[in-house]
Amino acid sequence: MTALTQLYPQPLWQWFEQICAIPHPSKHEQALSQHIQQWAKAQGLAVVEDKVGNLIIRKPATPGMENCKTVVLQAHIDMVPQKNADKVHNFETDPIEAYVDGDWVKARGTTLGSDNGIGMSSALAVLGSSDIKHGPLEVLLTIDEEAGMTGAFGLEAGYLDADILINTDSEQEGEIYMGCAGGVDAQISVPMSWQAPEQSNASFSMTLSGLKGGHSGVNIHLGRGNANKLLARFLFKYSDELAIELVSFTGGSLRNAIPREANVTFMLPSENVAALKQAIETFQALVREELAIADPGMLLTLAEIAAPTKVMGEDAQNTLIDLLHASPNGVIRMSDEVEGVTETSLNIGVISTEDESVEILCLIRSLIDSGREEVAGMLTALANLSGASIDLSGAYPGWKPDTSSPVMAIVRDTYNDIYKKDPTIMVIHAGLECGLFKEPYPHMDMVSIGPTIRYPHSPDEMVNITTVGQYWELLLAVLARIPAKNA
Template structure:
């Protein structure tokens, strides 16, 4: 069986194998960061950890390229921790079980971390090589990109000397990215009043699973099922008919991942069990028909659970169900300027039941500030109507496209020279860190490239081996063509 370290380019894949072996979910990147710092010091490279935890590693130019502009290769250290329900895995302790499947690298039951582990591996492989031509080189590895962009927010002016930044967090070979969406987190809090259930009622748990999920930006236009929204729809259609008394609603785990799984706990009169089972079967058939192409594996599972001591009051339950059912989700608007790219979207990402409330965490993305503001207004109106509270936090700017970018032109020309075809110049509906870097480094010229990665932020994540080689070849050629200082 082929192992990662046997793949080409070998130096890149050897680094990715090491990255997979060291746990590094968002907020828990310390072990991988320490490993990289120790390696850099052993290679006698200049390495600094800034006050928020970002790593900056510098390497002198190769012979003859000392007068070139300084280039920074940028990736983020953290990965999204998502796993299938039947997979035993602790992302803070267990390595990622990566394996080769034909022309793809996948992981067993979890996210792979190719987002952005391949980009990180490529930057480290360049640092470690003696036979790659480049000018003065910096590598910036940021923390916490997937859970709040803490590293990018905390990057200070003066830490980098580079005039050119190559972001390695794109996920489609043959596409060059020159812009991205901005975003903001929205948390809706629905106050809860609890009451005693009907004494003869029985308790059950209804779970939704089998959905594909995925990246709430890159995959949002694919029309996949959202487990939170599906259960809200079921409750809206059948809660009254079945005399459901809700006790809990939980779903999703990350605001930037389309929820694959969700569950509600509730109590019903025992005589309604047969009707409940019928309605579940009908709803599953309906959803599978609706999502036959986009998400055909929807599975609803009912199980009996121990009796609950309290249930949501009738008014609170009604407000919660109405709010969730009315909440927009998915694509809000497609871009008029960039064909095939989502302009504005909303992901109803995480629902949790607390002692005094139910909290709903969403992520709004938009290529334009007014689009983001419009959705903020919609959620505010819904909260006002429901008597709920909404808070917006963690707003980050988009990366405004620059058609006159010299580095974008250089990457495009280099790609054409290597592959004898034109790459696609794109804007991505995801939150690259480039927009945040523009604040401390407004004059820095930026571009984003990467290999083909499918289904990031889900256990179906996989990276195409051939395109990793193509991306690597392009990256080295771009570095070799670094322009001279003005």
């Protein structure tokens, strides 16, 4: 056995090791899906793959619990593919290198995939058990949650028979989630024009790195640096003074991850190179002081490159820099109803330079539809003022809290009985799939639980081993307490 599979509970960690070994980034879950289907059929379990690729696996009740309400355990198959710049790793072909570090499981240089691999492992471990008490059971494994919630959008009525859904995608032990934010993608296209360099004769690539990044929902309130915004800030302050002529701006890799790195290539007159290097030192010191607690590691590095044949037109460059610098980012408003929870936020997630435009991909989140619409309106107004175009797509609803939820009460009371303390009932500023499930299954009672996961969506992702055991014990105790159908 490896160090991972010796951890408690072994059935869960054995599944997690298998999951780490089979590449499964968003939109590339087929190999893992096939592995799970083959295993389930070998166990004699009923398996259905729906039209979009979600898996539904059914297991009969254990003896004496046949009349209990049907429960569906739900997780998503895909993981966020993020790696450190110096890590050689292909998420479509290479396994995740998970390892134990004290009371944490981490990955070497990449995201771990504990979001939502631990939840998926728990559901599969229950399916494979012979001694866990439960009523009629369904497991729903959705695809593409991290890159657009394709599986949740595509789930149709009629596939699930369950009365209760337990989502396993929460990331803090001791918290029970009964609501989540909705969201919408915003893609801004800034038209580009190109020209020959004017007075420039020195060419550079400048990279901003060293930031923590993280989940654009659950980490957004921590005040971490956004590489795209910080690099735009540098350009806004120094591009005119140094006569910088931009060639490209790229940054971030996922709309739902706070960008840790960004890069610009540019030209400038050689007589301004010394001033450029001084500006880099000054700006780096300033940002490190501002983010001394939240995100102190920002680094600007400069490298000479071959001379480009074209640079951005002056008006196009100024428009791009102004729009990026003016755009809101981070927490827009904290919730009045749920103390300490972000209500509305915006993440300037990905920037890429194309032949005809610079594309800016953002994710807006809000607990309320009006908050989401307001930020979408802000970005639309900025695009209008800038002569850019904006496309709003993939809107998904939030999950409205139900304080009278029977399953939430069962989980709360079970937690109290096991650990002799009350859990915290929460609403999460992230896009759990429950809101979308309410469309085809409006009467399904839902709750979300999970172990403690730190820094999801970044290579610093880690899951706490002790809390995985606590989550497992809670899940099994809840399954044993599911009431009869007529209760």
